[in-house]
Amino acid sequence: MFIGVDLGGTKIAAALVSETGKIITDVNIPTEASKGKKHVLGVISKAIDHLLRTSAKPVKAIGLGVPGPILYEKGVVIGPPNLPGWKQVNLKQVLGKKFKLPVYVDNDANCAALAEARFGAGIGRKHFIYITVSTGIGGGIIINGELYRGANGSAGEFGHMIIDSHGFTCGCGNVGCLEALASGTAIKKRAGMDGASVELAARQGDKKALAVIDETAHYLAVGIANLVNIFNPELVIIGGGVSKMRELLLTPVRAEFKKYALYLPAKSVKIVRAKLGTNAGILGAAALCL
Numbered sequence: 323m324f325i326g327v328d329l330g331g332t333k334i335a336a337a338l339v340s341e342t343g344k345i346i347t348d349v350n351i352p353t354e355a356s357k358g359k360k361h362v363l364g365v366i367s368k369a370i371d372h373l374l375r376t377s378a379k380p381v382k383a384i385g386l387g388v389p390g391p392i393l394y395e396k397g398v399v400i401g402p403p404n405l406p407g408w409k410q411v412n413l414k415q416v417l418g419k420k421f422k423l424p425v426y427v428d429n430d431a432n433c434a435a436l437a438e439a440r441f442g443a444g445i446g447r448k449h450f451i452y453i454t455v456s457t458g459i460g461g462g463i464i465i466n467g468e469l470y471r472g473a474n475g476s477a478g479e480f481g482h483m484i485i486d487s488h489g490f491t492c493g494c495g496n497v498g499c500l501e502a503l504a505s506g507t508a509i510k511k512r513a514g515m516d517g518a519s520v521e522l523a524a525r526q527g528d529k530k531a532l533a534v535i536d537e538t539a540h541y542l543a544v545g546i547a548n549l550v551n552i553f554n555p556e557l558v559i560i561g562g563g564v565s566k567m568r569e570l571l572l573t574p575v576r577a578e579f580k581k582y583a584l585y586l587p588a589k590s591v592k593i594v595r596a597k598l599g600t601n602a603g604i605l606g607a608a609a610l611c612l
C-alpha cells in the first residue's frame with residue numbers, strides 16, 4: 323500500500339493506493355494556500371495521518387505531486403506560484419522525518435504522465451508524450467517506460483516551448499509560448515468566455531467558438547508536431563480540463579498535426595485522450611513510490 327497526495331492550489335487530494343492503482347480510501351481537503359506554508363503542511367500531515375490510521379495493510383511509502391518546479395532527487399519544492407510562502411521547502415525531509423517513511427516528490431504533470439504510464443492510456447507503451455492542457459500547459463516524457471526528468475528534474479515543460487516568437491506574452495515572461503497560445507487561459511482570452519462555455523457554443527454551431535477551437539487546435543498541433551519530430555513516440559496522450567472537449571478538439575488537432583509532423587514519426591504515433599481524469603494526480607503521486 324502507498325499514499326498518494328495531490329497538492330493543488332485550491333484542494334489537497336490524498337489516497338491510499340494499492341500497487342495495481344486501486345484507490346482504497348481517499349480524502350479531499352481545501353488547501354487554504356493563503357494561510358501560508360505552515361498551515362498547508364499541517365493539512366497535508368493531517369491527511370496522511372488519517373490514511374495511515376485507516377489502512378488495514380502497512381504503508382510502504384508516500385508520494386506527492388506538487389504544482390510547480392521541484393528538485394526531484396532532493397525533494398525540494400522551489401516555489402510554486404499557487405502556494406504563496408513556499409520557497410525551497412524540503413518536503414522529502416520534513417515528511418520523511420515526521421512519518422518515518424520514504425517520501426517521493428515530483429511536479430503534478432510528471433505525476434499524471436506516470437499515472438497514465440502505469441494505470442492509464444500508456445499501459446504497455448515504451449515511448450510516449452503526455453500533455454496536460456488546462457489553465458496552463460505541462461507535460462511528461464516517458465522513454466523506455468521510464469519518466470525522463472532531465473538534468474535537474476525540469477524536463478517536460480511543454481507549455482513554455484516557443485511556438486510564435488511574435489505571439490502573446492506568457493506568464494513566464496517569455497513571448498509566444500504554447501501555454502500563451504493554446505491553454506484554457508488562452509481560450510478564455512480569445513473567446514471572452516471560459517472553455518466550457520466555448521465548448522457549449524461550438525456544439526451549437528457558433529462560428530466564433532468554432533474558430534477559437536480551431537485556432538487552439540492549430541497551436542496545439544504545432545507543439546505536438548515539434549515533440550513528435552524530436553521524440554518519435556508511440557502515443558501522445560492529452561489530458562487536463564481542456565481535453566474534456568474530446569473529439570471537438572482532438573479531430574482538428576489530428577488534422578493540423580498531419581500538416582506539420584515529419585512522415586516517419588507521424589506514421590507511428592496516435593494522438594489520444596488521457597484515461598485517468600481527476601484521479602491522475604493521486605495515482606501518479608502513488609506511482610512515484612513503485
Ligand SMILES: [Zn+2]
Pocket residue numbers: 481482492493494495496499501502
Ligand atoms: Zn512561457
